[in-house]
Amino acid sequence: MKNILAVSLLFSTFLAFGQQKMADHYKIYNTATGKTVTIDDIVADMASANVLFFGEEHNDTTAHYMELTILKTLIAKYPARVALSMEMFETDTQPVVNEYLKGLIREKNFITDARAWPNYKDYRPLVELAKASNINLIAANAPARYTNMVTRMGLSGLDKLDATGKSHLPPLPIDTAAGKYYQKFETIMGGHSSMPGMQIYQSQNLWDATMAWSIAQYLKVHPGIKIFQMNGGFHSEEKLGAVAQLKKYSPGLRVLNIASLSGTDINQPDWSKYTNLADYIILTDFKAAN
Template sequence: MKLLSFIVLIFSCITAFSQQKTALHYKIYNTTSRKMVTADDVVNDMAGADVLFFGEEHTDSVAHSLELMIFTKLLNRYPAKVALSMEMFETDCQPVLNEYLRGLIRESNLIKDARAWPNYADYRPLVEQAKIYGTSIIAANAPSRYINMVTRLGLGSLNQLDAVGKAWLPPLPIDTATGKYYEKFAAVMGGHASMDGMQLYQSQNLWDAAMAWSIAQYLKSHAGYKIFQVNGGFHSEEKLGAVTQLKKYDPQVRILNIASVSGTDITNPDWEKYVNLGDYVILTYE
């Protein structure tokens, strides 16, 4: 116990130093009040919620530091009742991730066998913090081979998988979100979302559904837990995508979402751009 306490202390010092480096490089706003708030305010707000989505820009180093800050505050505010869920790991890599968190395998094995992202260094502090605190990490994303398969062959191709393959996926068939989410996706794609028989959009929905299903299944067996979900912003902005899918799997789930955006209007936000993105918006700059 003394060793664990010492490790937690050292990691806390590292976290504090990281926070000092980013202290002048972000502001958090409550989009309802349009007033600046603190990370502690967000964490306290989780008393009435089950899942906190953090929608990031994958290359934003300030956002990565804030993820660690918020995750650490959640661990301290709700001890032994927090789990980390990550887009950055795929469901079939869950056993590898579990083995690493238990100290059974080396980090090099984790990086190789769990197919860690090229910028794993950005997410490593989250993983190490979870390991120190003995908390779970949910490998939430669908295996990339199945995302690619749907992009090429459509959602119907998933029915050809055997029971082992299907076990890594949400229940079939995967629902495709229509309306606003489709329109937003089409806009990002430059109006080409209908290409290849909608298969690209279908793979996006599989991506969202897998993360949502992974969270829903964890909550089902871990009542009272707080889930901190980290993903690319598009998956959770405006409470569309993975958030909408999660509400389908668990209609009673209580969700807060953060949209983290890098920009230049950090002190005078253009609310027309930001007000609908999330319950909270974090504006960052390098």
């Protein structure tokens, strides 16, 4: 108990210091009203929601601070009713994640065996907060070897996996979302719709579907839990991608999403770009180093 209280105090001190330091570097807007809001407002909105998606830019340090602050606030507002879900860990590493959160293995082994991202330092505070707060962390993403397989062989390649391999994925076949999501993907790909491009799009759908399935299955076993899902922005913007896949697996869920964007004018949003992007947008003045 003393250790938990000490860690909690450490996070509270860190967040208080961070809030003073970061306050001038971001603004949060409710896109329905165009007005600025606070993290407390978003967390209060979760009273009637099941899942909060945070679409980040992976190198934005301000966004990582915001994620930590949101998770801390969710835990305080809904004690014993929060779980963290992350794109940054893959489904087959869930036993390793669980072992670390329970204090059974060293952090060194966790980082290696859970295949933590190269910038794990950016996500470590969230993992440590989950550990200290005794909340679950869902390793939500599809194993990279399978997304790579789809990029090379198409979704039909997954049929060749054995039962163990398939157990790390959603039920096959994966729904390849058409329409607006594909159009967005084509735009990013430069308008190329060749077969390799289509297979890359199929791997994107596998990525989305696995994260959605991971959340849906967790909520089936743990009803009433608030899920805080972290992923790259494209996966959840406009409630497409992983959000749309989640709605197929669990139609009754209420989902909120945040889009975090860096290098923008935080005081004068271009609403022509942001209105339909998310329920909330976080604009930061972070600019990646060249």
